[in-house]
Amino acid sequence: MSQHIRVGGNPIAAVLAVLFVLGGIAIGLLGLLNLNLGMLVGGVFLFFIGFIIGETNMQVAKARVAQLSVDTQEAIRDKMRNACPNCGSRNPQGSRFCNNCGYELVKETEKEVVKEKEVIVKVRCPYCHKLYDETLDVCPHCGGTI
Numbered sequence: 001m002s003q004h005i006r007v008g009g010n011p012i013a014a015v016l017a018v019l020f021v022l023g024g025i026a027i028g029l030l031g032l033l034n035l036n037l038g039m040l041v042g043g044v045f046l047f048f049i050g051f052i053i054g055e056t057n058m059q060v061a062k063a064r065v066a067q068l069s070v071d072t073q074e075a076i077r078d079k080m081r082n083a084c085p086n087c088g089s090r091n092p093q094g095s096r097f098c099n100n101c102g103y104e105l106v107k108e109t110e111k112e113v114v115k116e117k118e119v120i121v122k123v124r125c126p127y128c129h130k131l132y133d134e135t136l137d138v139c140p141h142c143g144g145t146i
Helices: 011-033 037-081
Strands: 122-124 131-133
Touching: 011 037
Parallel strands: none
Antiparallel strands: 122 131
16 A cells, blocks of 8 residues: 655645635735725735745645655665665664575674784985884885895
8 A cells, every 4th residue: 555645735724825826916906996095905916925935835745755755765864775786685683694685794894803903113224314124124215224
């Protein structure tokens, strides 16, 4: 069963906005034709009220679409987080191996790898005065020997 999500603005507000705009235009035109300043001002007022309602409703609709987009992206990311890179099947959070194909899901960076730190001692060549590894018998820069 598919889920329907309303992403638009309020339909009642949309209808009211259209009615206010159209009513404002009609009353404004009647006021203009009859040279009635009160009707003209009232029509312009109604027109702008309708415009503001419509614009506010549009902003609400855009915010809902933006939030839906963020929610959808997060849902896709959550699904892909547990997906096996080898076969694509979803696995429970924290699984080390894929339940479908047995592929190891733990990334190399997540494995505990302990490396010994190697200390390299550098010496200065008496001929060119550049540093090089003390395990070398010959300076790699000038070829001088000690």
